[in-house]
Amino acid sequence: MKLDLLKKYVRVAALSFEITVKSTLVDGFILFGILFQPLIIAMLALWMLQDRGGEYAIFVVVGSGMTGLWSTLLFACGNSITLERWIGTLEMIIGVPTPLQVIVFGRNLANVLQSLLSMVGSYALISIFFGYHLTIAQPLLFLVSLIFTVISFVCFGLLLAPLFVLNPDVQRWQNGLEFPIYILGGFLFPIALLPGWTTPLSYLLAPYWAARALHVASSGGDINEVFLSWGVMLAFSAIYILVSGRMFRLVIHRARVDATLGMQ
Amino acid sequence: MPAIEVKNLRRLFKTNIGVIRRSIKEVVAVDDVSFEVQPGELFGLLGPNGAGKTTSVKMLATLMIPSGGSARVLGFDVVDQADKIRPRIGFIFGGERGLYWRLSAIDNLRYFAALYQMDPEVTKKRIPYLLELVGLADRGKEKVEGYSRGMKQRLHIARTLLHDPEVLFLDEPSIGLDPVAAREMRQTVLDLQAQKKTILLTTHYMFEADALCQRIGVINHGRIIALDTPAGLKKHVQDLSVIEIEVFGVPTATIDRIKALPGIDAVSIENRDQKQAMLVQSPRGSAAVPDLMSALREVRVGAVVVREPTLEDAYVRLVGGISEA
Numbered sequence: 001m002k003l004d005l006l007k008k009y010v011r012v013a014a015l016s017f018e019i020t021v022k023s024t025l026v027d028g029f030i031l032f033g034i035l036f037q038p039l040i041i042a043m044l045a046l047w048m049l050q051d052r053g054g055e056y057a058i059f060v061v062v063g064s065g066m067t068g069l070w071s072t073l074l075f076a077c078g079n080s081i082t083l084e085r086w087i088g089t090l091e092m093i094i095g096v097p098t099p100l101q102v103i104v105f106g107r108n109l110a111n112v113l114q115s116l117l118s119m120v121g122s123y124a125l126i127s128i129f130f131g132y133h134l135t136i137a138q139p140l141l142f143l144v145s146l147i148f149t150v151i152s153f154v155c156f157g158l159l160l161a162p163l164f165v166l167n168p169d170v171q172r173w174q175n176g177l178e179f180p181i182y183i184l185g186g187f188l189f190p191i192a193l194l195p196g197w198t199t200p201l202s203y204l205l206a207p208y209w210a211a212r213a214l215h216v217a218s219s220g221g222d223i224n225e226v227f228l229s230w231g232v233m234l235a236f237s238a239i240y241i242l243v244s245g246r247m248f249r250l251v252i253h254r255a256r257v258d259a260t261l262g263m264q
Numbered sequence: 265m266p267a268i269e270v271k272n273l274r275r276l277f278k279t280n281i282g283v284i285r286r287s288i289k290e291v292v293a294v295d296d297v298s299f300e301v302q303p304g305e306l307f308g309l310l311g312p313n314g315a316g317k318t319t320s321v322k323m324l325a326t327l328m329i330p331s332g333g334s335a336r337v338l339g340f341d342v343v344d345q346a347d348k349i350r351p352r353i354g355f356i357f358g359g360e361r362g363l364y365w366r367l368s369a370i371d372n373l374r375y376f377a378a379l380y381q382m383d384p385e386v387t388k389k390r391i392p393y394l395l396e397l398v399g400l401a402d403r404g405k406e407k408v409e410g411y412s413r414g415m416k417q418r419l420h421i422a423r424t425l426l427h428d429p430e431v432l433f434l435d436e437p438s439i440g441l442d443p444v445a446a447r448e449m450r451q452t453v454l455d456l457q458a459q460k461k462t463i464l465l466t467t468h469y470m471f472e473a474d475a476l477c478q479r480i481g482v483i484n485h486g487r488i489i490a491l492d493t494p495a496g497l498k499k500h501v502q503d504l505s506v507i508e509i510e511v512f513g514v515p516t517a518t519i520d521r522i523k524a525l526p527g528i529d530a531v532s533i534e535n536r537d538q539k540q541a542m543l544v545q546s547p548r549g550s551a552a553v554p555d556l557m558s559a560l561r562e563v564r565v566g567a568v569v570v571r572e573p574t575l576e577d578a579y580v581r582l583v584g585g586i587s588e589a
Contacts, residue, residue: 008381015378023366088361091327092423096379097351103379256329259277259322 009102016106024114030076038068038118039125045188046130055219057132061122062214063188068118069153070181070207074174076111077157080104081165081251091261094252101158101248108157112150137220145213145226152206152233155240162247166254185211206236265339267431267462268301268324274332275319275486293319295486296333303430304460306453308477310467312583316486317466318357321435324464325355337431351380354424358436360416365409369400369419372408373426380427387426394422399448414445421452431462438472450476470576480575484583494575501573501581504529505549507556509542510566522559527552532580539566545577 024030042064049056081104084090093103127134136142164171182188184198185207191199202208213229216222255261275294280286294316301307309317322328324335326346334341340348364372370391377387395401398418408416417437424432434453438446453476457463467473473480474494482490482497490497514533522544523531529545546552550570557565 008378011384012378012381015375019364019367019371019375022371023364026366087364088359089364091322091357092362092376093379095325095327095350095353095355096376097347097381098379253329256327259319259328261327 009098012098012102013106013109016103017110020107020110021114024076024111030072030111030114033071033075034068034115034118035121037071038064039121041067041182041188042122042125046126049189057126057130058134058136058218059215060188061119061126061134062218063211064122065116065119066185066187066207066211066214067182068121069112069115069149069210070185070187071178072111072115072118073108073153073157073160073207074177074181076115077104077108077153078160078164078171078174080107080111080157080161082161082171085165085261090255094255094261099248100252101245104158104161104248105154108154108161109150112153112157116146116150136218138217138223138226141223141226142214142217145210145217145230148230148233149210149214152210152237152240155237155244156206158244159240159247162244162251165251166247181205181207184208186215187211206233206240209233209236265303266300266336267303267305267338268299268307268464269336270297270299270320270324270333271335272333273297273320273323273330273335275316275323275328276331292486294323294330297483297486297488298333299481299488299491301462301464303462304457306457306463306465306476306478308465308467308473308480309483310470310473310477310480310579311483312468315483317468317483318435319486320483321355321357321433321464321466325353325433326350327355351427352429353431353433354427354429355433356417356420356424356435356437358417358439360413360440363408363416363419363423366407368405368407369395369411369422370404372419373422376423377426382427390426394425397425398422398452414441417441417445417449421449425456429461432456432464434463434465436466436468438467438469446472470574470579474575482579482582490578490582497578497582498573498575500578501545503547504545504573504577504581505547506571506573506577507544507546507550507553508569508571509544509556509560510568511540511542511560512538512564512566514540514542514560514563518559518563522556525552525555525559530581543577543580545573545581 042060045060045064046057049060081090084093094100123134126132183194184191184202185205186202191202209229209232213226216225273294274296277291277293278288279291281289297320309320311317319328323330324337324342326342326349329343336342337349338352342349373391373394374387392401395404398421400415400418400422403415408419411419438449441449450472453463453465465476477494479491479493480497481488490500519531522528527546527548529547532543534541534543544556553568
């Protein structure tokens with residue numbers, strides 16, 4: 001790709017990021033998913049798991065934060081193309097020279113970064129209101145894990161957005177996909193507590209590897225597990241980007257054939 | 265080389281009907297349409313709602329793939345070479361949608377400028393210029409959700425001119441605008457034409473097509489039924505006079521009786537506040553008035569005027585049937 005074109009794409013992604021932040025800051029549904037729902041989950045989890053001792057609190061912070069990340073990915077990133085169609089801007093942004101994938105990338109980045117606020121909110125709630133002393137075992141590994149988490153979630157969002165457009169039947173299951181991933185991703189309790197047959201399903205999910213890296217880096221454990229999780233997240237991200245490129249082309253072609261870019 | 269070249273263009277839509285025993289119904293929206301638009305020309309597509317105007321424009325703007333035939337814009341095929349066309353065209357679809365309402369006008373324009381991959385330095389100068397041009401300079405920082413319909417439409421015009429496109433597709437740009445805003449919009453279109461832009465304008469307002477377009481294609485049921493200059497189209501009715509009768513509530517049976525009178529070519533009704541205007545086209549001119557009065561004896565009648573036909577009368581004759589506006 002030529003450097004000049006790359007600069008233009010970066011500029012598009014940056015402006016997509018900016019307008020997404022400006023739009024979602026006044027969107028009650030998104031704010032509920034980012035802030036309030038994870039806080040409610042954090043409180044419930046803390047009450048349920050308080051007999052495990054204070055060191056479990058950081059696990060709850062990370063886990064409830066992950067629920068905010070996943071909900072944002074599912075609803076905000078997953079609906080990023082559908083939303084443009086609802087508000088009538090999809091035709092306008094398909095008719096420009098910039099690929100839709102670049103535009104959605106910027107939107108996903110904004111959504112995922114904003115959703116990290118859920119982790120900050122849970123941290124503040126548990127440390128200030130519940131008085132737990134929270135420490136992160138491996139701060140540097142935690143920070144890098146967070147960066148890999150953002151990358152893998154943004155790329156996962158690039159897969160979900162065209163998938164939901166191509167297959168509305170999948171989108172109808174959107175609400176039903178929220179809690180199963182909380183559980184399969186091992187956000188709030190280890191997947192070892194689940195039946196053995198569900199473990200392969202967890203391994204196929206980037207959110208599981210993100211949660212695993214963040215939990216180990218924050219609560220302590222074998223750091224090789226963190227490195228393994230980073231590798232798997234990167235591999236998944238590469239696969240998501242490759243597959244989503246084809247899906248975006250398919251979405252646009254099918255929408256031009258079926259005349260479904262606009263909504264009357 | 266024509267700026268727009270359309271050959272035997274066709275577009276089908278498939279719709280599902282039925283709940284239990286579902287079947288697919290095919291509707292022909294655009295049927296064997298052919299025309300050319302020369303560089304710098306202001307070409308109009310005139311037709312009633314559902315005639316196929318918007319579908320034609322969407323195919324030319326690369327947003328929809330034709331079911332048959334071919335179309336080229338600036339020499340490029342709209343299906344296979346859409347990437348070459350998109351940076352060089354602009355389009356507006358009538359109505360308020362298509363903007364980010366939670367953002368300001370300036371943010372909307374900044375975003376679309378980036379999507380059109382414009383140079384940031386050019387964007388900085390272009391946005392204030394365009395806001396000034398469309399009369400939104402002092403409202404540019406306000407959120408679009410607080411704009412009136414006319415302001416949103418003007419912002420659409422600014423958006424479509426951002427990257428200085430060579431070809432403009434304006435699909436019913438004045439729909440829903442108040443008379444002053446519509447007049448300003450028409451002036452903007454004329455200004456753009458003075459800048460040698462190629463413009464394809466769709467409208468169902470006859471006076472708008474008459475005032476703006478150099479050539480007009482009349483489209484109905486997906487087919488071009490006439491293509492000529494406004495003056496050429498008026499020749500379709502030069503043998504006719506139009507008798508305009510002010511009436512108050514005409515029963516359908518009376519209209520049918522008038523249509524059956526000898527020498528009556530077309531009848532249409534226009535609703536005008538508390539009254540209606542019955543427009544009767546006839547080669548008999550004022551000689552037909554006594555027969556019409558006789559047919560309308562049970563109806564309250566106001567002023568009667570016999571006048572020369574306009575483009576609207578040509579349109580009514582071409583499209584046929586009774587239309588109510």
